[in-house]
Amino acid sequence: MISTDGLSRSFRTPDGGEFPAVRDIDLSVARGESVAVLGPNGAGKSTLMRMLSTLLPPTRGSARVAGFDVSSQSRFVREHIGYVGQGSGAGHHQRAVDELVTQGRIHGLSRAAARGRAAELLSLLQLEPLARRKTQAMSGGQRRRLDLALGLVNLPPLLFLDEPTTGLDPQSRGHLWDHVVRIRQKTGMTIVFTTHYLEEADHAADRVVVVDRGRIVADGPPELLKQRSAGHTVTLAVPDPVAARRLQALLATADRVRAATAHGTAVTAKVDDGRTALPALITAARDHGIDVVAAETRTPTLDDVFLELTGWSLREAGAFSTGEAGQSSGAQEDSA
Amino acid sequence: MTPDTAPRRRSVTGDVLIVMGRELRPVVSDPFSLVVGLVQPVFFLVLFGPLVATDAAPEPSPWAWFVPGILVMISLFGTASTGSNLQYELHSGSHERLLVTPLTRSSLFVGRALKEFVPLVAQAVVVVLAAVPFGFRPHVGGAVLGLLLLGVLGVGIGSLSYALAIAVREQDWVFWTVHQTVLFPLMILSGMLLPLDDGPRWMRVLAQFNPLTHVVEAERDLFAGHIATQDTALGLLAATATALLGLFLGIRALRAGTS
Numbered sequence: 250m251i252s253t254d255g256l257s258r259s260f261r262t263p264d265g266g267e268f269p270a271v272r273d274i275d276l277s278v279a280r281g282e283s284v285a286v287l288g289p290n291g292a293g294k295s296t297l298m299r300m301l302s303t304l305l306p307p308t309r310g311s312a313r314v315a316g317f318d319v320s321s322q323s324r325f326v327r328e329h330i331g332y333v334g335q336g337s338g339a340g341h342h343q344r345a346v347d348e349l350v351t352q353g354r355i356h357g358l359s360r361a362a363a364r365g366r367a368a369e370l371l372s373l374l375q376l377e378p379l380a381r382r383k384t385q386a387m388s389g390g391q392r393r394r395l396d397l398a399l400g401l402v403n404l405p406p407l408l409f410l411d412e413p414t415t416g417l418d419p420q421s422r423g424h425l426w427d428h429v430v431r432i433r434q435k436t437g438m439t440i441v442f443t444t445h446y447l448e449e450a451d452h453a454a455d456r457v458v459v460v461d462r463g464r465i466v467a468d469g470p471p472e473l474l475k476q477r478s479a480g481h482t483v484t485l486a487v488p489d490p491v492a493a494r495r496l497q498a499l500l501a502t503a504d505r506v507r508a509a510t511a512h513g514t515a516v517t518a519k520v521d522d523g524r525t526a527l528p529a530l531i532t533a534a535r536d537h538g539i540d541v542v543a544a545e546t547r548t549p550t551l552d553d554v555f556l557e558l559t560g561w562s563l564r565e566a567g568a569f570s571t572g573e574a575g576q577s578s579g580a581q582e583d584s585a
Numbered sequence: 586m587t588p589d590t591a592p593r594r595r596s597v598t599g600d601v602l603i604v605m606g607r608e609l610r611p612v613v614s615d616p617f618s619l620v621v622g623l624v625q626p627v628f629f630l631v632l633f634g635p636l637v638a639t640d641a642a643p644e645p646s647p648w649a650w651f652v653p654g655i656l657v658m659i660s661l662f663g664t665a666s667t668g669s670n671l672q673y674e675l676h677s678g679s680h681e682r683l684l685v686t687p688l689t690r691s692s693l694f695v696g697r698a699l700k701e702f703v704p705l706v707a708q709a710v711v712v713v714l715a716a717v718p719f720g721f722r723p724h725v726g727g728a729v730l731g732l733l734l735l736g737v738l739g740v741g742i743g744s745l746s747y748a749l750a751i752a753v754r755e756q757d758w759v760f761w762t763v764h765q766t767v768l769f770p771l772m773i774l775s776g777m778l779l780p781l782d783d784g785p786r787w788m789r790v791l792a793q794f795n796p797l798t799h800v801v802e803a804e805r806d807l808f809a810g811h812i813a814t815q816d817t818a819l820g821l822l823a824a825t826a827t828a829l830l831g832l833f834l835g836i837r838a839l840r841a842g843t844s
């Protein structure tokens with residue numbers, strides 16, 4: 250469905266230099282896959298999506314999407330994909346149903362067929378009561394569902410979703426994904442989406458592609474990625490910070506523990522197997538007169554994986570300025 | 586839902602009509618938006634008109650001189666700001682959504698520009714009818730031609746406005762600065778509201794280079810029923826040239842902005 254070869258895109262910077270937003274991407278996506286492109290702000294996710302959907306010509310490399318070349322056969326690519334951009338796609342003075350009918354006409358449907366398709370999609374995405382409402386009077390979640398409907402008008406075999414849920418409340422996010430997952434089950438559509446919510450990648454994707462500073466740094470099923478960051482995290486709570494520091498010093502030298510850190514009254518230890526390590530660590534603490542008041546074992550999340558791969562926590566991705574990404578990219582090149 | 590198997594032929598005309606239809610739909614579903622654009626010209630007609638009408642009233646009748654000027658004023662003020670709508674869509678993502686469809690690129694621009702014709706002519710008809718009770722007696726055939734000419738001018742001004750909006754998409758304040766700076770000199774130097782015949786020579790020279798001057802004079806001839814005159818020919822030429830220039834610049838700006 251998608252195959253790229255050294256796909257790259259640079260932007261000219263105001264000082265006359267070149268900023269590589271996407272670098273040497275070799276990606277291939279099979280029919281029916283659901284792929285999450287995960288990465289912090291400025292990683293190059295949108296630039297990649299915009300190249301794959303013909304909105305932005307690559308500066309180097311090539312890509313075939315839905316059977317056509319994005320540069321030389323862009324119109325055919327556009328006929329065969331659905332694309333839901335990061336911004337809101339419906340005109341704010343337009344009514345929902347009118348935008349859907351126009352979209353159908355653009356894709357070559359007769360007026361009657363376009364009306365029929367609009368009605369189907371409004372019902373599929375539970376937007377029927379809002380059909381005649383102007384999009385500017387819709388909530389964020391409703392507008393996103395309309396954007397999704399607009400992307401589905403041509404029943405594309407391949408759908409791109411660029412941060413479909415950013416800015417929505419958790420309930421609307423869940424609701425939108427329910428629709429996407431259901432549509433995918435029904436149609437077998439191939440889906441490529443970007444997000445910086447790990448739960449979404451974990452929940453809706455068969456495959457996660459982690460992008461950092463324009464490059465793919467990891468690619469695989471969510472489970473495999475989590476296994477790569479092997480082991481468990483054990484957190485022990487103690488009554489006071491002094492005890493926490495003593496426990497941290499104790500655990501740092503323990504056999505089973507790979508690393509231990511103390512925050513306030515909690516000590517976190519990375520271990521290979523939490524189930525056997527947890528009782529042993531609690532016993533070791535008791536033997537040294539340290540009371541453990543609570544304990545928890547956690548399997549790694551994609552956030553842990555991401556942190557290991559890139560040194561950035563996705564949760565703090567907001568603090569990641571895109572300008573700095575450009576400056577520091579040279580230094581990061583070797584480690585990537 | 587079953588996939589479409591119908592062969593897809595693309596015609597630029599078809600695409601232009603789709604884009605034009607999309608642009609017109611909010612106007613048709615909410616015609617009141619046109620009334621808002623009429624408030625200013627109607628004030629001019631009612632408050633300014635009587636002053637011009639009593640004073641140095643040029644031939645043949647004060648209204649025959651004044652109303653065509655008001656019509657050109659609507660096309661200037663009503664249409665020159667239309668680029669801000671496009672600017673909004675460029676930022677919001679709805680223009681991007683259209684770009685990622687198989688629509689021919691130029692139709693995205695031409696369809697928008699041609700749309701300006703419709704609301705402009707509708708507003709002009711209202712102004713003409715409103716002036717009749719004041720004593721305006723247009724020549725019917727000439728008036729129809731005059732409205733068409735006005736529509737062509739509107740397409741030109743609209744295209745220029747869109748082209749500007751695309752060119753300065755990253756700094757929207759530039760759009761309004763240019764808009765404010767250019768509109769008033771163009772208006773004064775066209776003689777649409779105040780005759781320039783007694784003005785200083787430099788003003789009259791500059792006015793000759795202002796396409797609006799020729800459109801205003803053509804409109805006056807047409808509404809008076811003088812159809813085949815040199816002024817109407819010049820006006821048609823000026824309006825057409827404005828439209829072609831605007832479309833050319835706009836399509837070029839759109840191509841440059843999306844690659």
Ligand SMILES: Nc1ncnc2c1ncn2[C@@H]1O[C@H](COP(=O)(O)OP(=O)(O)O)[C@@H](O)[C@H]1O
Nearest residue numbers: 260270289290291292293294295296297571572
């Ligand atoms: N049109 C553009 N001109 C200049 N720089 C751009 C442009 N689009 C994106 N960039 C830069 O490329 C980098 C990647 O951007 P983007 O693909 O939008 O990231 P993401 O979607 O992952 O947040 C950023 O540093 C951004 O500033």
Ligand SMILES: [Mg+2]
Nearest residue numbers: 294295296335
């Ligand atoms: Mg993005």
